Amino acid sequence: xxxxxxxxxxxxxxxxxxxxxxxxxxxxxxxxxxxxxxxxxxxxxxxxxxxxxxxxxxxxxxxxxxxxxxxxxxxxxxxxxxxxxxxxxxxxxxxxxxxxxxxxxxxxxxxxxxxxxxxxxxxxxxxxxxxxxxxxxxxxxxxxxxxxxxxxxxxxxxxxxxxxxxxxxxxxxxxxxxxxxxxxxxxxxxxxxxxxxxxxxxxxxxxxxxxxxxxxxxxxxxxxxxxxxxxxxxxxxxxxxxxxxxxxxxxxxxxxxxxxxxxxxxxxxxxxxx
Amino acid sequence: xxxxxxxxxxxxxxxxxxxxxxxxxxxxxxxxxxxxxxxxxxxxxxxxxxxxxxxxxxxxxxxxxxxxxxxxxxxxxxxxxxxxxxxxxxxxxxxxxxxxxxxxxxxxxxxxxxxxxxxxxxxxxxxxxxxxxxxxxxxxxxxxxxxxxxxxxxxxxxxxxxxxxxxxxxxxxxxxxxxxxxxxxxxxxxxxxxxxxxxxxxxxxxxxxxxxxxxxxxxxxxxxxxxxxxxxxxxxxxxxxxxxxxxxxxxxxxxxxxxxxxxxxxxx
Amino acid sequence: xxxxxxxxxxxxxxxxxxxxxxxxxxxxxxxxxxxxxxxxxxxxxxxxxxxxxxxxxxxxxxxxxxxxxxxxxxxxxxxxxxxxxxxxxxxxxxxxxxxxxxxxxxxxxxxxxxxxxxxxxxxx
Numbered sequence: 001x002x003x004x005x006x007x008x009x010x011x012x013x014x015x016x017x018x019x020x021x022x023x024x025x026x027x028x029x030x031x032x033x034x035x036x037x038x039x040x041x042x043x044x045x046x047x048x049x050x051x052x053x054x055x056x057x058x059x060x061x062x063x064x065x066x067x068x069x070x071x072x073x074x075x076x077x078x079x080x081x082x083x084x085x086x087x088x089x090x091x092x093x094x095x096x097x098x099x100x101x102x103x104x105x106x107x108x109x110x111x112x113x114x115x116x117x118x119x120x121x122x123x124x125x126x127x128x129x130x131x132x133x134x135x136x137x138x139x140x141x142x143x144x145x146x147x148x149x150x151x152x153x154x155x156x157x158x159x160x161x162x163x164x165x166x167x168x169x170x171x172x173x174x175x176x177x178x179x180x181x182x183x184x185x186x187x188x189x190x191x192x193x194x195x196x197x198x199x200x201x202x203x204x205x206x207x208x209x210x211x212x213x214x215x216x217x218x219x220x221x222x223x224x225x226x227x228x229x230x231x232x233x234x235x236x237x238x239x240x241x242x243x244x245x246x247x248x249x250x251x252x253x254x255x256x257x258x259x260x261x262x263x264x265x266x267x268x269x270x271x272x273x274x
Numbered sequence: 275x276x277x278x279x280x281x282x283x284x285x286x287x288x289x290x291x292x293x294x295x296x297x298x299x300x301x302x303x304x305x306x307x308x309x310x311x312x313x314x315x316x317x318x319x320x321x322x323x324x325x326x327x328x329x330x331x332x333x334x335x336x337x338x339x340x341x342x343x344x345x346x347x348x349x350x351x352x353x354x355x356x357x358x359x360x361x362x363x364x365x366x367x368x369x370x371x372x373x374x375x376x377x378x379x380x381x382x383x384x385x386x387x388x389x390x391x392x393x394x395x396x397x398x399x400x401x402x403x404x405x406x407x408x409x410x411x412x413x414x415x416x417x418x419x420x421x422x423x424x425x426x427x428x429x430x431x432x433x434x435x436x437x438x439x440x441x442x443x444x445x446x447x448x449x450x451x452x453x454x455x456x457x458x459x460x461x462x463x464x465x466x467x468x469x470x471x472x473x474x475x476x477x478x479x480x481x482x483x484x485x486x487x488x489x490x491x492x493x494x495x496x497x498x499x500x501x502x503x504x505x506x507x508x509x510x511x512x513x514x515x516x517x518x519x520x521x522x523x524x525x526x527x528x529x530x531x532x533x534x535x536x537x538x539x540x541x542x
Numbered sequence: 543x544x545x546x547x548x549x550x551x552x553x554x555x556x557x558x559x560x561x562x563x564x565x566x567x568x569x570x571x572x573x574x575x576x577x578x579x580x581x582x583x584x585x586x587x588x589x590x591x592x593x594x595x596x597x598x599x600x601x602x603x604x605x606x607x608x609x610x611x612x613x614x615x616x617x618x619x620x621x622x623x624x625x626x627x628x629x630x631x632x633x634x635x636x637x638x639x640x641x642x643x644x645x646x647x648x649x650x651x652x653x654x655x656x657x658x659x660x661x662x663x664x665x666x
Contacts, residue, residue, distance in 0.1 A: 076300060077530065078426070080303035080305070081303075082300055082301055082302040082303065083299060083300035084299055084300070084301070087301060087302045088302050088303075089302055094305060097416070099305050099306075181426075182424075182425065182426035184426075184531075184532075184533040185533050185537070187472070187473065187474060187532060187533065187536065188472050188474070190472050191472070218532055219530040219531075219532060220300065222509075222532070223509045223510075223512075223513050223529050223530070224297075224299070224300050224301065224513070224529075224530070225297070225298055225299065225300055226297075226298075227297050227508075227509050227510040227513050234297070234510075236298065240298055244299060245297070245298025245299050246297075246298040248298075249298065249299050249300055344646070344649060345646075346642075347642045347643075347645040347646050349645070355645075356641065358638075360638060361638045361641070361642070364638050364639075366638055366639070366641075366642045367642070453600075453601040453602075453604055453605035461611070488607065488608060489607055489608065489610060489653050489657075490607055490649040490650060490652065490653040491649075493652070493653055493656045493657075494652045494653070494655070494656040495649070495652060498656075500656060500659045500660035500663050501660070501663055
């Protein structure tokens with residue numbers, strides 16, 4: 001090999017390594033694109049026990065219907081669902097005892113005047129297993145996404161603008177459930193604030209406490225997701241968001257997706273959108 | 275080349291570090307009957323037994339925290355006491371009560387850990403060494419908690435109110451172990467400023483704590499500073515089990531119940 | 543045989559060795575019977591007056607922790623000293639009791655020292 005040809009293999013190798021590294025970094029730092037169909041967004045598959053003999057199969061939980069009827073706080077604080085799929089440990093037994101899904105799905109509780117069907121009912125006459133255990137099955141749905149959300153205002157980037165829907169009175173999420181919610185003294189509302197990014201090329205975030213605490217209360221985020229109310233104590237980056245921690249606990253799979261950059265970074269340029 | 279390698283390694287380390295972090299997610303919240311459950315497995319599996327499952331709710335309704343954690347000497351973290359079968363047989367730790375002779379509420383307390391075990395004894399072993407097994411208990415949580423005043427989170431029970439109403443009577447004294455029979459001189463309640471704008475001050479009630487804990491449980495091991503304000507701890511420290519978190523993460527009312535501490539004026 | 547007969551001192555030495563070894567075995571055997579051993583073969587604390595005394599002392603010292611705030615600095619310092627004096631006695635106990643009482647003594651001594659320090663701090 002001549003002297004000036006020696007560098008080419010190395011150069012190619014170097015480029016390949018950089019590309020791999022770059023794509024890996026992109027995977028790590030940039031948020032994934034949400035599903036093409038907004039009706040699929042917020043879908044949680046629960047299959048802790050699906051493979052066990054006698055199991056009716058995995059459960060599919062669609063967030064969109066429940067979030068139109070209840071605040072996040074009611075399910076995730078009062079009832080106590082975890083915010084990671086399969087982390088809560090819901091069983092037919094716990095539902096039957098009135099916990100988890102069974103807190104509402106007990107066949108008796110009235111929501112907006114209608115009784116809610118019982119989850120994991122032991123009597124075969126009431127059993128409507130396929131309504132939840134619907135993975136791989138065709139189950140006629142009571143509410144269809146497109147019909148239900150036809151008139152809801154659409155979000156800037158993707159999906160539905162739930163806050164606008166509430167502002168217009170199209171949805172009225174219930175925050176208090178008798179026998180489940182304990183009313184406590186209100187802690188004074190916290191102010192909105194800005195979060196500057198750790199790197200200069202990322203525009204700062206504008207965080208609205210008001211918008212979050214209306215549906216989440218305080219306990220949903222504090223202290224488990226954000227251990228302290230003091231801003232500087234918690235360090236997180238898009239890395240943790242993209243991996244379902246901190247902001248990503250909600251904004252990765254249920255609340256508006258992370259790749260709607262301008263909804264948090266108001267001055268981010270449009271081309272930054274993935 | 276060295277600088278590049280270093281940079282790559284450093285970046286890899288950063289990613290690894292971030293992935294190991296624990297905060298930032300909303301994890302499973304134990305159900306009311308699961309809250310306060312402690313699994314002890316220092317020696318169980320090595321001895322071909324299932325790990326021990328200890329439920330706090332039934333014990334705390336019968337005894338104050340002090341009796342077990344000071345007089346008998348249990349540590350405050352799972353696995354730290356180092357309880358062995360031989361200790362129980364000799365009448366210490368679990369064996370202080372679980373000796374086959376003691377009567378609690380007119381019921382004989384079953385004996386823990388015997389060296390000479392028959393086939394029939396297997397059931398008795400399974401009463402504690404029950405992780406992964408369905409073991410019938412003498413006490414059903416729902417029947418137990420049904421008449422008690424409710425609170426949110428944790429066991430779902432307002433333990434203080436239950437005691438006030440006389441529905442539970444935790445004993446503060448255990449024969450042969452408690453040398454302290456005199457009642458405690460009342461300590462002052464005080465407030466703690468969280469130093470975060472908007473969060474109500476914390477009213478710390480010494481009285482409520484010392485009624486069940488005495489002094490030694492907290493001082494100096496959990497709270498070392500002699501002067502108020504000398505030890506600094508944040509909610510992050512607490513959620514990791516330090517200071518208030520020694521009890522208020524796993525056994526006493528959990529940290530999600532903000533207003534129980536951040537209450538001004540004092541909740542009666 | 544010739545060696546045995548010739549060297550008288552070998553016979554004497556052998557007999558002495560045998561006698562001593564038999565004697566020591568008997569002595570040890572006697573000692574083993576005398577020592578107090580519980581069902582697990584563990585040596586329990588010797589039953590003597592000192593065994594009960596440390597227990598009494600422990601009960602006396604650590605039964606007043608509830609009133610620690612009402613003691614003077616001198617009294618608290620004395621309590622701390624008495625706890626320190628108990629430590630070597632507790633360390634001689636069998637494994638179980640040592641574990642239990644070391645923990646209890648640690649908490650008891652810790653509290654007295656803590657209250658003493660806080661009183662001294664208050665003065666400053």
